Amino acid sequence: MDPKLLVDLSQSFSNLFQDPQLADVFIEIGKPPETKTFSAHSGLLFARSPHFASELKNEWVKRKKGNEIKFVKPNISPRIFEIVLRYIYTGAVSLENQNILSILEILTAADELLLEDLIQYIQSFLLEHRKELLQKNFATVSQFVFKHENFKRLQEYYSTLLKYSDIRQIDSWINGNDTAQTSLVPITHKYNLICRGSRDGFTADNFHRICDDKGPTVIVIKTNKNDQIIGGYSLASWHSRGRSESGVGCFIFSLGDRNGRDPILSRHASGQGIACWKTHGPVFGDQRDLVLFDERIQNGSNNYTKKQSYKVAILSGAELGFVGYNVQEYEVFQVVDKLLE
Template identity: 25%
Template sequence: MSLNFFDKLSQDLIELLNDGDDYNVIIEVENKKKSFTAHSNVLKFRSSYFRRELENIQPNENNIKIIIKSCISAQIFNVILQYIYGGIVDLENCETRFIYDLMLAADEFELDELTNKLETLLIETKSSWLKTHFSFIYHFIFSRKDFKKLKNFCNDIIVKYPNLIFDSNDFTSLKESALISLIKRNDLQIEEIKIWDYVIKWGIAQTSTLPTNLDDWTKENFLTLKATLQQCLPHIRYFHLSGIEVLDKIKPYKRILDKQLWNDIDQHLIAPERPISLVTELPTRSEKSFSAIISEEHAAEISTWIDRKTTAYTLTNIPYKFELILRGTQDGFAPQTFWDICHGHACTVVLVKVKGTDEIIGGYNPLTWDKNTDGKWIETKDSFIFSLKNGDIQNSILSRVKTTQLAVLNRSKNDQIKGGPYFADFWMYSGKSDFTLNDCCRSFHWYCEKPIRSLSSSYFSIINYEVFKIVRKTI
């Protein structure tokens, strides 16, 4: 048995911070206009950044170590200290730009927990602000090594609207890592030859010594450009270009390509049916992924569970198509929408992205959703709920229904206003008739084999959900 008293501990540590006695560190911020006192033991055990700083600073005559952080505002650093000591961050009435700047400061001080929370908060609740300041944010976050979620958020936008970056005035100042993260995407919605043009434009801009006229280029000039683009060139889909595109656009720069690659391109134009010598050929860029929540690997795993296979399906032998019926971000999050759209559909998978975490949970209903009942449980042994491996979630969890007569509930008409799909141990519900607005969705452990969530609270809200009809492929 464990008794936890974190609230009192947090309060006491905040009082220690505010007491002003026995401090041995002073942090000067905002061009030395404001200073804060702190305690080295607290700082170094809460932040690896402060641990390194304190180890490299000699104390003054009063045995005080002084850290200068001129570019940090006093308001932001005060919040940082409140978090370090008490684990509390009050964002009430804070502007979005302040939250963004706080995230950057938390990253600088290597406060990973706070950084990740703020990053998730911005994406899930401040997406409109991020889109309004898109170019500024995009260029900056790719100058940092972290912020994987924000980078993915931005790239998910750019693949649909590539002109936001490729046609911007500061495109050539883009970091190499940002450019590569884009051109490697299979869902980048832009003509392949245009990607080549942009890559060449970017590469030339990185070297001011290259002649303006291509006819004046020497062998050394081509080698210089090849070195600049060595990480970018492997991501071009050369074998999906037309003959005219290769002759007009690629051939003038063939000296920046490896000799074998150019020979393969040349051969492909003459005899496209003949195998090329390269070990791997990049796939054609598709317009969009089939799902905004799961991957093909997840689809293979769910298919394996549906068929009760002991050997997992691979990407090449998935026997089902996942046909999208409903997507929250397209069709809305009102519970009644689920019943109106999914009524009459059988063999469906409901997928949910949980707010504030990396969790993907869901359920499979082999029977028919029916909105015209007064509330009726339907019996089946083939229904199951699950959570999928994703982000920090290391392993997927499958939980088949045990109490088969309570496998799936078709809600009554009156209940459909607030209640969505209902599996034995997992339901979607909202008192505000919007699944994203309150923590009323729930998973529990009553009628299935095992719980699918390990979090202490069984209630949660969502940021998106999808419903797919599972249709067996025809040979």
């Protein structure tokens, strides 16, 4: 179709949006004291929103008089709904002048109204044009996106392995708390995803090329042991200079598995904290506690854990001997203290 015809069509529907004379649907939006009733056309709502299409077909909709239909949507603010309703009519939305909280509200409304194209557009906009906001507002946005299963692209931007509760738990451990995390304690660090095996490669060379000299980091590994998630935190930077680094602040951990195993925290006890060799991936402890040893991190025959320099074994059996595992995925996060920014 000629693009000009699409522009003309959008303008025609924009005119319809602004002229409620033939409207037969009235939508009460918001909660007191901020409420507003919007007029709309049932045929257009039916065609553009699966959510409204389903409601229009339901027998429970309340009819006011004649063929007029009333909906009540208390979960969306009038300002946000006007933006979304205009999109329903015109297929256009402008996000350039919206702050991050408003964009998240629009995304939430799009999810409630099953506007899949708008959901994908907003995610693309944030990932392509507002990455700095995604990092600056890490705690707010990451908590938000992990509560909505339809926001996969934003979830993957933060992590494919960690849930928000996992991030909160790791943050609590970094702050020196050994007890279970609590939702009342705010996250005090940003976690910048800098390396993902399936995206950047599983070789030791790629690990060091991307992750060396980045300051404090968290390594997260998905194993073939009941999909168990294990990992480690190092306060010292990784490097390729063939020497060990202090264990001050270091710990390794398990976040449990699909069988309901509880998280395990294992803080550094003695010996080296991490070992930094060009030919190896990340190594915690005296070459034993948590090792991605081979050049080929993903299917390396020497990926293993054994209790040695850290206080507690993180995989069953590792307190007695070496426990090997395959790496299904791994991610590395640069840890940035918000107070130091």
